[in-house]
Amino acid sequence: MDFFGTLREQVDTVRLPLVAVTVTAVARVHTPVLAILHWHSFRRSTRR
Numbered sequence: 001m002d003f004f005g006t007l008r009e010q011v012d013t014v015r016l017p018l019v020a021v022t023v024t025a026v027a028r029v030h031t032p033v034l035a036i037l038h039w040h041s042f043r044r045s046t047r048r
Contacts, residue, residue: 017040021038
């Protein structure tokens with residue numbers, strides 16, 4: 001799995017600043033990794 005490629009696609013799609021990425025896993029062999037993405041969620045201003 002290309003984690004950074006997937007992360008880059010997500011950033012391009014959401015078009016909001018990514019604040020942090022948290023990665024965690026249990027200390028065991030062959031354990032899946034959980035990645036949590038923290039987005040900066042200010043609303044975009046629109047001019048009329």
